[in-house]
Amino acid sequence: MRQTLSRYDRVLGCLLGAAVGDAMGAATETMSTRQIEKRFGGRVCDFQTPPDDVLARGRKAGQITDAFSIPYILTKQLINSEGKASRHLGEAALLE
């Protein structure tokens, strides 16, 4: 460990990591490793514009899909309820 990370930094890191995974994965969803390497000329290591034949087509590089947008909204709802999870809250988050 280079230095002790703050709690805030860890929390932000978790959110950022999830969002980065979603946005980068949006460009490669449903493809095989071979297809990914062929399409992008190698492994995908940064945000890429999703190709026209994947579900995320039409989105910009770095744009998230349902995979991060749902936890984002759910987290906001949880914050509003002072961190208390309930079935009602889970449903409300999905409806929003």
Add this chain to the structure above:
Amino acid sequence: MEYSIYDRILGGLVGAGTGDAMGAATEARTTEQIREYFGHLVTDFETPPMDTFGAGNKPGQFTDDFSSAFFLAKSIVDNQGVVDQKAVQKALINWSEHTVFFDRFAGPTTRLAIRRFKGEEIGETKGVQLVTRQATNGSAMRISPIGLLNPGNLDQTIADAITVTMITHDNYLALSGACAVACAVSRAVMEDADVYNVLQAALYGAAEGERIGLEIARDVAGPSVLRRLELAIKIGLGHGSPEEKMREIGDRVGTGLHVSEAIPAAIGFFAANGGDALGSIIGAVNVGYDTDTVATMAGAIAGAFQGATAYPEHFLPTMESVNGLDIRGLAVQITEIAKKRMKGGC
């Protein structure tokens, strides 16, 4: 007992039919749910519960798995054993007009393919694209008659299995799975078959299907049939009781709709039960999930390995009368073609 090619071929059909009919009662449940509902492991034909796909079926009645295999085999024998696009399409269209099998049971990839070669325009919607991108088990479930028609001739088996599979499931994983099952059956039906050379044939089929598939078929995302098959065989030949191995196969290989789960699992059950005709099916029927398809394939291989006489006597007449299909008549026709090919040495 003296070797009879007819008994082995009939065994392949009875085993596949038995797996389908028994599995219809347990499909989609877990092992625990199966035990809870029936009060015991399922080892005979049962009435499917009302909350599963097979609801309304009688004990011994088929779903899509063996019924589509039956129609495919019938169309090929009527075509003198020649497997071509026309014979396969004819078989599938004929099968699709039997609503008792098709309407309630046909899987997503097959359903779409039949609509396409009936001349329907298929729109490029999101859902359709996604469905056809999944490598599913629908071709492997009906491929076993190809092995019965080509005893011991793995390369002809692979060529025919590819012709059949490309018509509905044109991705390399589906080809790998279908060739694995067809090759295992082709080897199992021979007089000198043993558990090991049947498993070797399955591995050869999976490898060749994958290799050829990467050249001629669509690439598709998903785990390798061949690598999962190696794992399933390792579990099957490892230590533990057949029931312990059943749980291992269910937990680690998986027994779902994906070709890389269902096909390795089916062959794993054959290995886990030393090729036992009924034991291989009972494992696949009670593991849970896509039990009818896994049991159809396990039963086809184990039935071809041990012959029809290895099954309880009431199985065949029950299935013939409940489904109105002449299974013995089909076995006679397949045997005529298989015998000619074995003599001809082609």
